[in-house]
Amino acid sequence: MRRNWAARLRHGTIDGLRAVTLENERLRVGVLPGKGGDVVEFLHKPTDTDFVWLTPQGLRDPRDHLHGAADGVAQFVDHYEGGWQEVFPNGGAPSEYQGARLAQHGEVSGLPWECEVVADSPEEVAVRLSVRTRRLPYRMEKVLRLRSGTTALEVEGRATNESGLPLHAMWGQHIVYGPPFLRPGARIRLPEGVRVIPHESAITPPARRVRAGGPWEWPLVPADGGGVTDLSVVPEPGAPSDIVYLTGFNKGWYEISGDIAMRVEWDASVLPYLWMWQEVGASTGYPWWGRAYTVGLEPFAGMPTDGLAAAVANGTALTLKPHETKVLSLRAEVRA
Template sequence: MRRNWGARLREIVLDGMRAVVLENERVRVTVVPGKGGDVVELLHKPTDTDFVWLAPQGLRNPRDHLQGAADDVAPFVDHYEGGWQEVFPNGGAPSEYQGARLAQHGEVAGLPWSYEIVADREDEVAVRLAVRTRRLPYRLEKVLRLRSGTAALEVEGAATNDSPVPLHAMWGQHIVYGRPFLRPGARIRLPEGVRVIPHASAIGPGGRRVRAGGPWEWPLVPADAGGVTDLSMVQEPGSPSDIVYVTGFGDTGWYEISENIGMRVEWDATLLPYLWMWQELGASTGYPWWGRAYTVGLEPFSSLPTDGLAAAVANGTALALGPHETKRLWMRADVLA
């Protein structure tokens, strides 16, 4: 019998794609297996606050562009609806790795995932999603879990090298916040002692891209135009676009972003030791934003910079998976209210 209380789960159709809705008394989470396993809603019911930013172009079915998978741009940017994506095995710019040409943030964010319901009880609901990459021999799985009475989405991930060949990868969680939740003056909190590595054109030791003098102590970094930028506060519309990398979390990474209501994200920082922190606040008036984005991304990642897998291999930050090895990841996203 279908429940309308406690933890519950529904299977629906969004824009021609199967979607799964997990909810309880406090939150509702919608995931789209047919589009990268994307989380397209994380709604706090008591305040009607959705923490997932949705892009103006909306949700688009990946079947409309699978034939263009070799395109360096279209698989991700042209079909980016906002939301929360899994990024694997390439992060950032297009890259070539051992003869495989990988698109921006390719491959899994642009592929349909299979799914199965693994828990459907009044106290807990959970769905397992799985996908195989097409250019590299990887299998990715994740379980999304919601327990009754909590405001937390729990995630358990696994990445497996399905070959007898040692391989590299970049693994990240493309989590982006926007309006109406995100507002100027919202605060971003990180653990004490983390360090900021700004992204710039200068090449530092080991091939790492840093500004001269970096890394810097959170939350202050030198601004390109002089002065200092305070990364702990969300800036006004029209502020410059930027990206930095934060590291030094220890075994468990966490951040909080809030203004009256907020979100706390925790993750396994032994596997994802970097936090990509980027902002697009309306300053980019050309492709692909056209001045319509007011977003901040806070994205746990295995590697840096945003130049793609080949660059991460060169600087020693790429994730290494031995023959038939599996890496396991845990995360938790908890509403602060």
């Protein structure tokens, strides 16, 4: 029975792409099975706060680039609407792995996913999204669940190697935040003992990272002009663009807060790194043109952003044995 109360589901389209909405008394989550399973709305209803950052270009259908019309960067960036993407099996820049050329953050973020309802009651709603990659022999699934009365989205993801060979992958949750929730002075909290690896240190072999000046203890990293930068405070518009990698999680979690907060928890044994990316207006060329004010806090299975081949070379890529399935649990909760 169709409901407009308690936990409920809605199916439809957004800008021509298949969409499903999970909603309860306190939260509304919009998901696009038609485009990578992207989360394009994460609205806390009591305060009318949407944690999703949307780019100025808005939502674009990626299907015109599925047959090679775009270069490896544009295939993702030209259709990047912000929000939250599943990234697999390549993270960051285009890369080549065992003869397969992989686009930026490819493949699953640009593919349509199948969607089936697995729970639909006043107590909880849940959908299962699934997709097979086209260039590597993987199957991805994720179940998104919302329970009545809560402000938490629960996610269980599965990555399966469907071949008889061992394979590598980068698996990440490309979660970004923007205005009006995100503003200068917002705070980021992480567990004690987390370390920061600057990007220039991450691209060197592990044995050389200490000599390259890292890792640093959270929240401090070297600043371009000397001294250190405090990463726990979201900067003013125009601050330098940057990306660093955080590791050393006994338990995977972070909180980012202004007037209210988002807490994300995940299995750090599967995704042991957190990519922290900020683009707050300093980049005035393609693709941002000075219009972005966003911070990404992205649990990942490897680093750096140079792509799968680089993660394999430095030993941080995820390894899946023949026919093995990796399972990831994640929870994103609003705390008012």
